[in-house]
Amino acid sequence: MTDDSPTPEEQVAEKQTERDEDEFTPRRELRQQINEAIDNEDPERLNQLLEPMHAADIADIIEHLVPAKRRIFIGLYGGEIDGEILSEIDESIRDEVVEQLPRDVLAEAVREMDSDDVVDLIEDMDEPEREEILAALDAGDRAAVQQSLAYPEYSAGRLMQSEVVTAPEHWTAGEAIDFLRREDWLPEQFYHIVLVDPRRHPVGYVTLGRLLAAKRSTPMRELEEDSFRTISAYADEGDVAYAFNQYHLISAPVVDADDRLVGVITIDDAMAVLDEEHEEDILRLAGVGDESSLTDTVPQTVRQRVPWLATNILTALAAASVIGLFEGSIAQLVALAVLMPIVASMGGNAGTQTLTVAVRGLATKDLTVDNSMRVIRREALVGLLNGTIFGLAVGAVTYFWFGNFALGAVIGFAMIINLFVAALAGILVPLALDKLGADPALASPTFVTTVTDVVGFFAFLGLATVVLL
Amino acid sequence: MTDDSPTPEEQVAEKQTERDEDEFTPRRELRQQINEAIDNEDPERLNQLLEPMHAADIADIIEHLVPAKRRIFIGLYGGEIDGEILSEIDESIRDEVVEQLPRDVLAEAVREMDSDDVVDLIEDMDEPEREEILAALDAGDRAAVQQSLAYPEYSAGRLMQSEVVTAPEHWTAGEAIDFLRREDWLPEQFYHIVLVDPRRHPVGYVTLGRLLAAKRSTPMRELEEDSFRTISAYADEGDVAYAFNQYHLISAPVVDADDRLVGVITIDDAMAVLDEEHEEDILRLAGVGDESSLTDTVPQTVRQRVPWLATNILTALAAASVIGLFEGSIAQLVALAVLMPIVASMGGNAGTQTLTVAVRGLATKDLTVDNSMRVIRREALVGLLNGTIFGLAVGAVTYFWFGNFALGAVIGFAMIINLFVAALAGILVPLALDKLGADPALASPTFVTTVTDVVGFFAFLGLATVVLL
Structure with a gap:
């Protein structure tokens, strides 16, 4: 290391100030220059800017453009889009790009691609477009692609390339x-x-x-x-x-x-x-459609998110009707209305913690039939302990806030019940869904929050009605 | 394909019934046999069972044992634990295994490891243990490991191996x-x-x-x-x-x-x-310590989860005190208490959807300074649209449930406000945290749910107080 070179510490400091502009994403000025070249409809300038870039970075630039600009971009640069760039473009906009490409450019691009990339490109296409692309391939490649397509979606057969030494x-x-x-x-x-x-x-x-x-x-x-x-x-x-x-x-x-x-x-x-x-x-x-992407339009995004919100409104209505059972109690003691969301929300958070660990464990095959009993016991104990810790804390806060010891005891006890139930639901629901062949990541959050909301409101308002009123 | 071989469809069906016992995880009987060999303290049998297994699978077996059994296992099999197995063992239990290994076995294992695996093994160790392992290496390897350790944690320098052709x-x-x-x-x-x-x-x-x-x-x-x-x-x-x-x-x-x-x-x-x-x-x-693992004990797990729950109790108390402002209104109209969690919970869900997309986008570098304005606009519009859709739905349900049109209008309008605010918080909070150099995945969920709870209760109860009472 020469004398004037920065020390490791200086280097790290430098890195940190640069964090938005790190070495692996095209720099901001470059992206602005590209935007200008598109606005000026200047194909030479665009070519000159993109020429040194990696196909994956060019694909990112295409993805980040708004659809109208993307159309102009393809008009200016379409001829240069080769197999490598095409296979790097995100699925969500690839169909759009393919449609706008000149047919001869598309055929040429496809001929350059490995068989697995061609499969990835055409597996979601409709029959006519698929046929058009298959026709562009030579006989050997076409046979390889068709062989791959004969295997089920998301199988190794779709992922493989047929070129083997x-x-x-x-x-x-x-x-x-x-x-x-x-x-x-x-x-x-x-x-x-x-x-x-x-x-x-x-x-x-x-x-x-x-x-x-x-x-x-x-x-x-x-x-x-x-x-x-x-x-x-x-x-x-x-x-x-x-x-x-x-x-x-x-x-x-x-x-x-x-x-x-x-x-x-x-x-x-x-x-x-x-x-x-x-x-x-x-x-x-998080209940977002699993194919959602930042390039989606507003209607696409709404369509992806509505199903989850609709499911959750049923959860919320179930919780509300539990509260409805205790309208009389609330009318007598309004403090119940003030405090009840605390019990439900802490249960929801504790349940989410457990279910996330369970869903991850199932995905990484760390949670298996062998150790599930041990993990269930652990989660139940953790639920009881956390319930006790936060039950005592919230009970104490309640006592000082409302000057009512019995109310503090009731909310504390309701917290213990709800955090214990949250832990059990957080581990048992994903395990059961996995056993049934459903995706635990997709369905668990709704089930678990329904349980913690309903149990939380019921335990708190029910106990309060029995003990206090 | 010969005549008696299963069709692709049959193969897939077969795969699905086998899903718990797929080809990449040791089969259940094998795991039971291993457990028996440990219980019988039978080192020959254990050796015979583990001999054909890949180091990564042996490491998984060690991870899945309860600590007491793990100690017996190491007593029986410790002599066979080599560099490959050692580098596959999860960090959470590696220190425990290293401590129990005979010193000569450890030294031999470490000498077999690539320099990057040695770095990974010792970087979190205390000075005396680290020195002990460094002493076991020959001079060249030791120099390579020390060179790596001179680079900051989580840097490429720690990840690299020095053996290059x-x-x-x-x-x-x-x-x-x-x-x-x-x-x-x-x-x-x-x-x-x-x-x-x-x-x-x-x-x-x-x-x-x-x-x-x-x-x-x-x-x-x-x-x-x-x-x-x-x-x-x-x-x-x-x-x-x-x-x-x-x-x-x-x-x-x-x-x-x-x-x-x-x-x-x-x-x-x-x-x-x-x-x-x-x-x-x-x-x-999900607010679970990012080093949490299924092998953690109950006290470790409680310690990891308490900070998040403690943060969320502050959120819940903030929400409760907002409700406290409107005790008078609730006393006059108990239906408000029944309905208010719907507004808050839908806001929380919508906010979580947006923030997850934002956090992912930041992690994958798909969300950048360039397109953040566009994504903010999109999320705001999606929030308004979803707010309108679910505001109308909940407003209608409320009208039929309580027979009160004004109450339905109030909750509908509160939903629009809260889902719009949820969308803005869901995108702006992660962007701001990222800008400040904080990890958006760690801090965003708390901020966003605080906003949606407080705004949800305030908008609904506030509007109700002004309009209805």
Whole structure:
């Protein structure tokens, strides 16, 4: 390190002030220049600005444009949109972009794409558009895409690419190297050679690093990685992502029902799936449509959010009718109305904590049949303890606020009941939904808050009616 | 496909009934057999059962044991715990395992680990334990680990491994291949050769696949990948994960403040960071400590959850005191108490929807300074529309329930106000927190629900007092 270079601490400080403008997103001035070029309808300038950029960043720029500007952009830059940019564009606006692209540009772009990216592009398209794109492919690629499309949605078969580098299992390292040097077709990116038996069953794989380091006479079978495992083409893509993350896989061969090699999945695709699954979980827990995106229009957004709000209004009405049962009590002691939302809201929060941990545990396979009893016991105990802590606190506040000891005791006891029930509901509801094959992230929050609202109001108002009135 | 093999549809159906016992998690019987072997204190049987298993799965088994059983397990199997298993064990229990391991086993395990895994293991340890582990390493590895530890926590410098395969930029493919075949030390897994200039600045990289396919006389510079980019050792690990996901990187060289090569990060580490960051986001949004895990004990869990519940009790008390302002109104019209939680809870739900989308957008860098105005406008409009839809619905229900048209109008109007305010708070609060350098996932939910509770009760009870009483 030379004398005038910043110290590590200075570097970190610098990083922190730069946090909005970090090195991985296009800088603000650049984005403004791009906007200006679009407004001026200046294709040369636009080309010059976008030329050094990565396809993924160009795709982001296209996504961030308002639809009217996007149309102008495609008019100016459409000819330059290639397979790489097209496969990076978010699904939510890809159809729109595809429609506006000149047909010859689209055909050319599709021909450049790997088979898995073509599948991703056309799997949600209507028949006529799909046929148009398939027609642009050469026969081999078209067959590969159609084979992929024959597997169910969200399966490994849809995720795989059919381009695989294989070698007979009896080869030596030298034979494999000679083959690679001779072969004029090889995928853009590959990291392993899959060893296959004569019936095309994969039996192992060898990393290129070990191949290069080995003696020419070494049999390939001796260079195999321990981490070898095949993935069924019918496996759920979420399980595929889990396997890559769990076993640090870089690529994995995909096999059909007869265990024959049909393709390969690489870690970058698995990482994208992991990212999407997380996104879905977080959006579902919040009751936002799991395909929602910042590029959605107002009507799309309203449509995605109404179902959850509609479900929650039923919850709220159920809670309100519980309160309605105790109108007489409230009329006698208005303090009940003041305090009752505290019990319900604390129950809701405690329930959300537990259910989030449960939903995450199910998603990461950390919560299993084996340890569910232990987790249930733990949550129940935590609920009781937190209920006691906050019951005492709220009871004390109530006593000082309203000068009524019995009211403090009632709300304290209601808190204990509701936080205990919240904990049980928070763990049992997701477990039950998972057992039934429903997505716990989607349905649990509504169930759990219904329970905590109803139990919270009922316990507090009921106890108050019995004890105080 | 032969005749007796299941059809794709049958396969999918089969998969679905198997969903609890999928191919990637150890089967239930196996886990029971392992438990029995522990209960019988039978080390041979345990060894026999665990022998075929992947280190990551053995680590999961260790995590799922209750602490008392874990101690017995380590007594029986401790000698077999190697570097691979140790680096797979979750941080929450790793210290406990390390303490119980025989010292020679620990030293041996640590010597087998890559430098990045050693860093991960010791970075949170106290000085004496850290020194003990450093002492077990040979001089070169120790220097590499200490170099990593000199970089800030959660930086690329902590994530990288120092084992990098490099070649001078002026080499040909043949020279590089000869070098790899001659070299007796090479990392376990590597996918690229980094080209460096004489001052050890990385200038490009070549995938092993392209190297193998090239003519011996081809200069390495001609084989370089377009995707080449270096990562600063001071970059935040979250930004590193973003870059891998955005640009489909498999590995990336890490450079110090003088742009000199100091290590390499591979995609499996980036994938693990992406997974952790998501986990943190989802747990923070729910107010659960972001290091919480299913293996935590009851006291640990209570300690993690109390701060959020304590914050929320302040919110609840603020809401209660707003209601307290209107005790007189409620005493005159008890229906207000019955209905008021509907307004607050719908506001809370709508606010949560918006804030989750905003927090996600900030995390994925989809929400930027450029498009924030557009997203704010969109959310405000969505809030108004949803407010109108549900205001009308709840107004109608109220009218039929209480036979009071004015009461229906009041609650409908209060809903419009609260859902509009919820939308604005849901987007503005995360944006403001992000601007201030705070984590929006951690602080937004409390702020937003405070706003929706206070505004909800105030708007409804206030309007009712003015209009109805």
